[in-house]
Amino acid sequence: MRVLGVDPGLTRCGVGVVEGVAGRPLAMLGVGVIRTEADAALGERLVAVERGIEEWLDTHRPELVAVERVFSQHNVRTVMGTAQASAVAVLCAARRGLPVALHTPSEVKAAVTGSGRADKAQVGAMVTRLLRLAAPPKPADAADALALAICHIWRAPAQNRLRRAVAAHHATKGRST
Amino acid sequence: MRVLGVDPGLTRCGVGVVEGVAGRPLAMLGVGVIRTEADAALGERLVAVERGIEEWLDTHRPELVAVERVFSQHNVRTVMGTAQASAVAVLCAARRGLPVALHTPSEVKAAVTGSGRADKAQVGAMVTRLLRLAAPPKPADAADALALAICHIWRAPAQNRLRRAVAAHHATKGRST
Numbered sequence: 001m002r003v004l005g006v007d008p009g010l011t012r013c014g015v016g017v018v019e020g021v022a023g024r025p026l027a028m029l030g031v032g033v034i035r036t037e038a039d040a041a042l043g044e045r046l047v048a049v050e051r052g053i054e055e056w057l058d059t060h061r062p063e064l065v066a067v068e069r070v071f072s073q074h075n076v077r078t079v080m081g082t083a084q085a086s087a088v089a090v091l092c093a094a095r096r097g098l099p100v101a102l103h104t105p106s107e108v109k110a111a112v113t114g115s116g117r118a119d120k121a122q123v124g125a126m127v128t129r130l131l132r133l134a135a136p137p138k139p140a141d142a143a144d145a146l147a148l149a150i151c152h153i154w155r156a157p158a159q160n161r162l163r164r165a166v167a168a169h170h171a172t173k174g175r176s177t
Numbered sequence: 178m179r180v181l182g183v184d185p186g187l188t189r190c191g192v193g194v195v196e197g198v199a200g201r202p203l204a205m206l207g208v209g210v211i212r213t214e215a216d217a218a219l220g221e222r223l224v225a226v227e228r229g230i231e232e233w234l235d236t237h238r239p240e241l242v243a244v245e246r247v248f249s250q251h252n253v254r255t256v257m258g259t260a261q262a263s264a265v266a267v268l269c270a271a272r273r274g275l276p277v278a279l280h281t282p283s284e285v286k287a288a289v290t291g292s293g294r295a296d297k298a299q300v301g302a303m304v305t306r307l308l309r310l311a312a313p314p315k316p317a318d319a320a321d322a323l324a325l326a327i328c329h330i331w332r333a334p335a336q337n338r339l340r341r342a343v344a345a346h347h348a349t350k351g352r353s354t
Contacts, residue, residue, distance in 0.1 A: 043270060043271025088268060090220045100219065
């Protein structure tokens with residue numbers, strides 16, 4: 001399974017591609033940051049994010065895009081930019097018919113470090129270890145994008161098992177009536 | 178001047194096109210609502226909003242797009258959807274090289290009713306009067322989109338005068354040194 005993780009932001013949008021299946025070593029195929037100028041008009045910034053995401057989709061052809069689920073309990077200004085950048089990432093994926101998965105920051109931290117309240121350094125350290133990198137990806141947005149992709153690959157089997165169990169339960173009920 | 182006003186939202190995105198200049202009667206060229214299903218995936222909804230905005234841009238060829246500036250002091254869930262829908266509208270305009278203007282809800286209300294705290298009914302009544310319509314556009318999102326376009330047409334001359342005054346001031350200073 002090849003997943004593009006996106007840590008959305010207008011100033012820095014982290015992107016990272018991870019390939020693998022749960023229970024097997026994972027491989028990083030690419031990592032980077034799409035940057036836009038803080039003093040540019042909102043429209044220009046969104047167009048730049050769109051262009052960047054399209055390039056990553058063209059280059060790496062992921063099967064799924066995992067994007068951080070945005071909440072608004074954070075800083076007001078930051079959250080608006082994050083919501084707008086995430087909308088562009090989700091739009092680019094959906095336009096190609098790619099499935100989009102949203103994961104919360106605490107789900108991602110819990111998946112890669114075991115704790116939903118881990119700090120940036122801990123996430124960076126685990127991403128480095130799990131992908132067997134020489135050093136933690138910089139900036140943190142890039143490491144977070146990889147963590148999102150890893151989180152999705154590891155959570156997907158559990159979600160699929162749940163779906164199969166529900167389907168099997170319904171099939172059994174169907175036979176017994 | 179022909180302006181497309183967009184009152185962004187995922188469930189209902191109001192759109193309205195107004196043509197005119199400040200101080201002259203205005204003309205409505207079109208009004209409507211882009212709707213998406215509340216139970217559809219976020220990606221599908223954003224793609225539907227994009228398709229809708231593109232159709233309005235193709236049909237009416239506005240010179241400028243006026244979008245409501247989103248704040249996050251409102252309901253958390255609503256604001257995220259509003260920010261994401263507004264990102265799509267701004268992106269569609271900027272991709273075509275169209276200027277985008279953002280106006281706050283109170284700027285819009287103040288422009289069309291004289292009060293920044295006017296209610297929906299008052300905005301609807303004034304939009305109906307200013308555009309010489311037979312009845313207030315329904316739903317309120319459609320009326321709000323027209324109000325945004327009117328607000329922009331009326332505020333633009335003041336903004337341009339300010340810009341000219343600043344430029345003239347600099348030119349005078351340039352000559353006197």
